[in-house]
Amino acid sequence: xxxxxxxxxxxxxxxxxxxxxxxxxxxxxxxxxxxxxxxxxxxxxxxxxxxxxxxxxxxxxxxxxxxxxxxxxxxxxxxxxxxxxxxxxxxxxxxxxxxxxxxxxxxxxxxxxxxxxxxx
Amino acid sequence: xxxxxxxxxxxxxxxxxxxxxxxxxxxxxxxxxxxxxxxxxxxxxxxxxxxxxxxxxxxxxxxxxxxxxxxxxxxxxxxxxxxxxxxxxxxxxxxxxxxxxxxxxxxxxxxxxxxxxxxxxxxxxxxxxxxxxxxxxxxxxxxxxxxxxxxxxxxxxxxxxxxxxxxxxxxxxxxxxxxxxxxxxxxxxxxxxxxxxxxxxxxxx
Numbered sequence: 626x627x628x629x630x631x632x633x634x635x636x637x638x639x640x641x642x643x644x645x646x647x648x649x650x651x652x653x654x655x656x657x658x659x660x661x662x663x664x665x666x667x668x669x670x671x672x673x674x675x676x677x678x679x680x681x682x683x684x685x686x687x688x689x690x691x692x693x694x695x696x697x698x699x700x701x702x703x704x705x706x707x708x709x710x711x712x713x714x715x716x717x718x719x720x721x722x723x724x725x726x727x728x729x730x731x732x733x734x735x736x737x738x739x740x741x742x743x744x745x
Numbered sequence: 746x747x748x749x750x751x752x753x754x755x756x757x758x759x760x761x762x763x764x765x766x767x768x769x770x771x772x773x774x775x776x777x778x779x780x781x782x783x784x785x786x787x788x789x790x791x792x793x794x795x796x797x798x799x800x801x802x803x804x805x806x807x808x809x810x811x812x813x814x815x816x817x818x819x820x821x822x823x824x825x826x827x828x829x830x831x832x833x834x835x836x837x838x839x840x841x842x843x844x845x846x847x848x849x850x851x852x853x854x855x856x857x858x859x860x861x862x863x864x865x866x867x868x869x870x871x872x873x874x875x876x877x878x879x880x881x882x883x884x885x886x887x888x889x890x891x892x893x894x895x896x897x898x899x900x901x902x903x904x905x906x907x908x909x910x911x912x913x914x915x916x917x918x919x920x921x922x923x924x925x926x927x928x929x930x931x932x933x934x935x936x937x938x939x940x941x942x943x944x945x946x947x948x949x950x
Contacts, residue, residue: 652834661827668819671942675950676812685950693942697935704830704931716776723780727787734791 652706660703667696768921775925779932782895786936789891790943793884797948801879806948809874811865815945818861819937822896825854826934829927836923841914844923845907851930852903855896862893885944892940895933902926 671692674680680688701707701720710716797806829851835843866886876886906922913919 652830652837654831654834657827657830657834660830661823664823664826665820668823668938668941671946672816675946678950682950686947689942689946689950693938696938700826700931700935700938704826704934705928715773719777719780723783726784727790730784730787731791731794734795738795 652704656703660699663699663703664696667692667699768917772921772924772928775928779928782932783936786888786891786939789884789888790939793888793944796880796884797944799880801881803878803882804872804874806881806885806944809869809872810945810948811868812945812949814861814865815941818858819941821854821858821861822934822937825851825858826931828854829930833923833927836915836920839915841910844915845910848903848907848910848923852900852907855900855903855930859893859897859900862889866890889940889944892933892936895936899926899929899933902929 671689674685674688679685707717707720828847832844832847832851835847874882876883903926906919906926909922910919
């Protein structure tokens with residue numbers, strides 16, 4: 626039983642390397658903790674800016690979007706270990722395809738509706 | 746004994762290598778599902794962004810949102826994303842107790858997130874802000890509610906995995922399941938970052 630689980634363990638780590646990158650060399654306690662602390666900081670910054678009304682409207686929106694995108698990247702790298710994926714990087718490719726579709730849907734909807742004379 | 750239990754877990758004649766290829770393909774398949782889920786949330790965000798100004802004379806975002814509760818749920822979900830990562834770490838060290846313990850912590854944090862969200866929704870409905878009040882509220886409840894539904898589903902799923910782990914321990918199959926739900930949980934946190942930013946922070950600024 627011990628033999629089996631030891632073998633299974635090793636092989637499963639190999640699989641982690643290959644696909645989603647969750648094997649033994651990834652995600653040390655340190656890297657998860659750094660990611661967690663960065664996420665907290667990146668949540669507090671926009672909160673402080675908004676609740677204290679520190680910047681004018683455009684500046685606030687820029688700070689909010691930049692910190693949100695940075696936190697997204699922190700989660701991808703420190704929690705999902707996307708940067709440790711081996712080639713060919715199918716996970717990254719599908720993510721980029723998804724992001725292109727999402728951004729097209731969101732930005733194009735905003736653009737179209739901004740010129741919609743019926744709705745406004 | 747070892748052979749028999751390995752065979753029982755796998756349920757087919759693949760050897761270790763073939764089996765792990767299948768498990769890795771399943772993890773990748775789940776990743777593709779997450780990307781399509783991103784597109785689902787993308788469309789709901791697009792609808793919310795377009796409609797959030799159409800309040801039909803009803804309450805606006807600024808009047809409705811109670812930030813203390815939202816801030817609390819944000820940090821709760823963020824912490825649960827971290828603890829689900831710690832669960833995976835315990836698993837990679839072969840520590841079943843640690844793994845189950847961190848999963849329970851994650852599930853409890855997820856449950857408190859849902860409790861806070863339900864309290865918020867009930868409070869808003871009592872103030873007369875229902876899903877039918879305005880286009881803004883329809884899109885708000887659909888977007889935030891879909892996220893909440895995902896978290897609730899994740900909770901049920903996580904409890905099932907905890908039960909399975911307590912019976913079978915860490916096998917290549919349960920290992921893949923934990924990896925997958927941890928990915929799912931990080932994904933829900935990512936979606937919440939954007940809900941928090943676009944719906945709540947931009948709503949009250």
